[in-house]
Amino acid sequence: MALNRKVGFFKGLKYKGGGPMWAWILHRLSGLAMVFFVGSHIIAGFLTQQFGSDVGIAINIVYENWIFQLVLFFLVIFHAVNGLRVTLLDLWPALLEYQRESIWLEWLVIIPLYVLILFTVLKSALGL
Amino acid sequence: MQKITLKLFRYNPETDTKPHYDTFELEAEPTDRVLDLMEKVKGYHDGSLSFRRSCAHGVCGSCAMRINGQNMLACKTLVQDLKTSRITVEPILGLSVLKDMIVDMDPFFDSYKKVMPFFVNDEPKPAQERHQSIEDRERFDDTTKCILCGACTTSCPSFWSNDEYIGPAAIVNAHRFIFDSRDKGAAERLQILNDQFGVYRCRTIFNCTVACPREIQITQAIGEVKKAIATGSLD
Numbered sequence: 001m002a003l004n005r006k007v008g009f010f011k012g013l014k015y016k017g018g019g020p021m022w023a024w025i026l027h028r029l030s031g032l033a034m035v036f037f038v039g040s041h042i043i044a045g046f047l048t049q050q051f052g053s054d055v056g057i058a059i060n061i062v063y064e065n066w067i068f069q070l071v072l073f074f075l076v077i078f079h080a081v082n083g084l085r086v087t088l089l090d091l092w093p094a095l096l097e098y099q100r101e102s103i104w105l106e107w108l109v110i111i112p113l114y115v116l117i118l119f120t121v122l123k124s125a126l127g128l
Numbered sequence: 129m130q131k132i133t134l135k136l137f138r139y140n141p142e143t144d145t146k147p148h149y150d151t152f153e154l155e156a157e158p159t160d161r162v163l164d165l166m167e168k169v170k171g172y173h174d175g176s177l178s179f180r181r182s183c184a185h186g187v188c189g190s191c192a193m194r195i196n197g198q199n200m201l202a203c204k205t206l207v208q209d210l211k212t213s214r215i216t217v218e219p220i221l222g223l224s225v226l227k228d229m230i231v232d233m234d235p236f237f238d239s240y241k242k243v244m245p246f247f248v249n250d251e252p253k254p255a256q257e258r259h260q261s262i263e264d265r266e267r268f269d270d271t272t273k274c275i276l277c278g279a280c281t282t283s284c285p286s287f288w289s290n291d292e293y294i295g296p297a298a299i300v301n302a303h304r305f306i307f308d309s310r311d312k313g314a315a316e317r318l319q320i321l322n323d324q325f326g327v328y329r330c331r332t333i334f335n336c337t338v339a340c341p342r343e344i345q346i347t348q349a350i351g352e353v354k355k356a357i358a359t360g361s362l363d
Contacts, residue, residue, distance in 0.1 A: 003225035007222055015221065016196070021285075089351070097348055
């Protein structure tokens with residue numbers, strides 16, 4: 001009998017698609033992470049305001065933590081800039097020839113922006 | 129000569145319940161191709177090894193395989209290009225494995241047939257050939273290079289998750305006719321591709337473009353088809 005065609009998550013991850021494929025995976029994961037963050041923010045707000053719940057306060061403590069915020073900022077910036085890159089490439093297919101260069105450009109935008117955020121968050125969190 | 133450790137995916141539907149890997153130690157020249165190594169294994173070590181090959185010169189598209197984790201043609205991949213002495217060869221992903229490296233290509237060719245990959249023009253035949261300017265011919269030159277090896281479609285995560293997606297190879301072959309100024313079937317092809325399993329399943333991941341052994345700008349071709357559907361114009 002022939003083997004099933006199914007490609008599992010980890011089998012797919014092992015495919016060496018390089019930078020463009022990892023950008024796509026990170027885009028998906030960062031999207032999911034934002035859904036999780038917004039969801040937990042809504043639940044925490046609801047629980048705290050309606051019931052004065054300790055669970056809501058505990059969730060608040062987690063996402064107000066500076067380490068959580070640094071991760072979140074990175075994911076949001078990456079998702080936004082990568083999404084913009086893909087949108088521009090989809091709108092102007094002639095640019096698709098330069099997709100590798102577009103990824104370098106993307107990191108050229110992300111890195112300085114993130115360094116600025118890193119500096120601001122750490123300054124506030126650690127009282128630098 | 130250098131020593132090569134060749135790790136091969138093995139699955140025999142008559143004797144195996146699940147796949148395994150066999151490893152062979154071989155002597156190879158840096159300019160040997162991966163296909164040469166596999167021929168050596170089949171000829172001198174294990175005659176039951178199964179894989180497709182025909183022209184062995186990058187034209188027929190039979191020997192697309194996953195070599196060290198990436199889709200390539202075994203006949204075009206030199207040992208020295210892999211920059212390692214450990215080579216792993218596996219079948220392409222997303223299609224049922226029949227035996228060893230041989231996959232069931234039927235779903236791939238079914239998608240190909242859907243896009244009407246042939247010349248459509250019911251107008252009366254001219255006395256001589258149908259003329260085309262150099263610029264008009266240039267418009268679809270890139271997508272004429274496809275050899276239907278399947279390296280693009282089987283590198284696509286959208287295809288892995290759903291084989292109803294028509295896949296990059298079918299779209300490339302549709303592009304070849306859609307943008308041919310002599311062809312009159314563009315509207316019908318665009319309608320076929322404007323489907324929930326058509327071009328919009330492409331997530332602009334670029335695995336297809338990276339995998340193509342003919343260096344076709346596949347994602348760009350898909351982008352042009354998307355744009356033609358969205359704008360209703362071939363310009």
